Amino acid sequence: MSDERPTSTPSTYQRPASSGPRPAGGPGQRPAGGPGGNGGPRKRRPFQRRKVCRFCAEKNLVIDYKEPRTLRFFITERGKIVPRRISGNCAAHQRHITEAIKRARNIALLPIAANHAVS
Amino acid sequence: MRKYETIFILQPELSEDDIKSVTAKAQDVISTYKGECFRMDDWGIRKLAYPIKKSARGRYYYLRFDGDSALIAELERRLRLDDKVLRYQSVNITDVPERAVPEKKVEAPEVAAEETAEEVAVSEETTGGEA
Numbered sequence A: 001m002s003d004e005r006p007t008s009t010p011s012t013y014q015r016p017a018s019s020g021p022r023p024a025g026g027p028g029q030r031p032a033g034g035p036g037g038n039g040g041p042r043k044r045r046p047f048q049r050r051k052v053c054r055f056c057a058e059k060n061l062v063i064d065y066k067e068p069r070t071l072r073f074f075i076t077e078r079g080k081i082v083p084r085r086i087s088g089n090c091a092a093h094q095r096h097i098t099e100a101i102k103r104a105r106n107i108a109l110l111p112i113a114a115n116h117a118v119s
Numbered sequence B: 001m002r003k004y005e006t007i008f009i010l011q012p013e014l015s016e017d018d019i020k021s022v023t024a025k026a027q028d029v030i031s032t033y034k035g036e037c038f039r040m041d042d043w044g045i046r047k048l049a050y051p052i053k054k055s056a057r058g059r060y061y062y063l064r065f066d067g068d069s070a071l072i073a074e075l076e077r078r079l080r081l082d083d084k085v086l087r088y089q090s091v092n093i094t095d096v097p098e099r100a101v102p103e104k105k106v107e108a109p110e111v112a113a114e115e116t117a118e119e120v121a122v123s124e125e126t127t128g129g130e131a
Helices: A004-019 A021-025 A068-074 A091-106 B016-032 B069-081 B113-130
Strands: B002-010 B036-052 B055-067 B085-092
Touching: A068 A091, A091 B085, B002 B016, B002 B069, B016 B036, B016 B055, B016 B069, B055 B069, B055 B085, B069 B085
Parallel strands: none
Antiparallel strands: B002 B055, B002 B085, B036 B055
């Protein structure tokens, strides 16, 4: 009893401490211990991120839950919705996309998860 | 009056009469509640992204109409009670700008000839069980 308590309390204390810097450090820059090492803070990502929202760039693209083909760009292979930081959508269009994907899932135009056992 | 669109999925192995009864019922609800039906499209039998009620494919119907809240409540109640309807979804599109809907969805030829015999057998089983 007395032995367990001191061991359990540091572990609970460590968890928020260890998980805290990770999301803060992930999207930010990694100055020293990155994969490049000597690359320094200048090159953070291996590829150029597309910054322009696809739907803002092309006005005639319409988000419609009835068209699963356009929505397929914004789900992963497992059927998850691609986050905004990867897809590059603006906030408003990401909201529309999310709404459309959820509607399409409801009427079985898009999968909810990757492998459904088809009987 | 609000604008609505409803998509409902029927069992794939229904007979013509069964399909007619469902669509006629939907039209009937719309007319009794003084709504206005604009289109009633059959998208054909499509493969479902995931099985619904053990069925891997379903017949999609697209319904575009105007009506009040009482209409949509009654229509959804009818669809819910109907065993032939696998799934339905109604969306209020009053605020969505109207755009040209393609006449008919390009549907992939999903139904293979050898599967129809199997599906007929299944339908006979289900109707026998229900009766």
